[in-house]
Amino acid sequence: MAHDFRVVGSELLLDAPILAVRRDDVVMPGDVVAQREIVEHLGAVAVVALDEQNRVAMVEQYRHSVGRRLWELPAGLLDVKGEDELSGAQRELQEEAGLAASEWGVLTDLVTSPGFCEEAVRVFIARGLSDVDKLDAEGDEEADMGFAWVGLDEALNRVLSGEIVNSIAIAGILAAHACVSGARTPRSVDSPFDIRPRSMARRRPGPDLKKL
Numbered sequence: 598m599a600h601d602f603r604v605v606g607s608e609l610l611l612d613a614p615i616l617a618v619r620r621d622d623v624v625m626p627g628d629v630v631a632q633r634e635i636v637e638h639l640g641a642v643a644v645v646a647l648d649e650q651n652r653v654a655m656v657e658q659y660r661h662s663v664g665r666r667l668w669e670l671p672a673g674l675l676d677v678k679g680e681d682e683l684s685g686a687q688r689e690l691q692e693e694a695g696l697a698a699s700e701w702g703v704l705t706d707l708v709t710s711p712g713f714c715e716e717a718v719r720v721f722i723a724r725g726l727s728d729v730d731k732l733d734a735e736g737d738e739e740a741d742m743g744f745a746w747v748g749l750d751e752a753l754n755r756v757l758s759g760e761i762v763n764s765i766a767i768a769g770i771l772a773a774h775a776c777v778s779g780a781r782t783p784r785s786v787d788s789p790f791d792i793r794p795r796s797m798a799r800r801r802p803g804p805d806l807k808k809l
Contacts, residue, residue, distance in 0.1 A: 678803025
């Protein structure tokens with residue numbers, strides 16, 4: 598029988614707008630209790646938006662953790678209490694790319710750093726694109742965000758050459774390429790997203806989950 602990794606104690610160490618850190622006491626095999634620090638996260642969504650020429654809408658954003666600008670997919674936090682993943686993706690696509698889409702599907706779900714962080718991301722594919730007014734950017738970095746259309750084959754080449762290093766963008770581009778080539782089919786937008794983090798959302802009243 599598989600071991601039950603029970604949590605017998607927990608302490609909140611840091612509570613910040615977009616993340617928190619807690620320390621759990623976890624029962625390990627042999628009934629040894631070990632401590633594990635976990636970065637709590639709100640969860641996120643990202644969008645591979647493809648136009649009629651199979652070009653991907655991509656954004657370039659400064660990421661202070663690595664000290665450079667990275668090419669990424671339109672993406673953002675699930676930071677509105679009660680918001681479903683599709684609505685969050687539609688909001689982010691409009692906010693970061695000034696686009697709406699008539700066709701949506703799920704490409705993949707991923708946990709970005711399972712060794713210490715509960716961040717989980719749902720990546721959508723969007724087609725039937727149309728221009729819409731951009732929503733006002735909320736973050737400081739977003740005021741300096743670049744935008745470009747990149748052919749899907751070229752985006753794949755940039756992944757494999759190491760030019761695109763954002764893990765969410767890599768997963769989305771690989772999955773989109775498999776779907777466009779006919780090897781796979783996107784899932785329904787109603788597919789369960791059971792790995793979506795809930796810790797911070799349960800603790801905060803909302804509607805803006807970034808507010809403490």
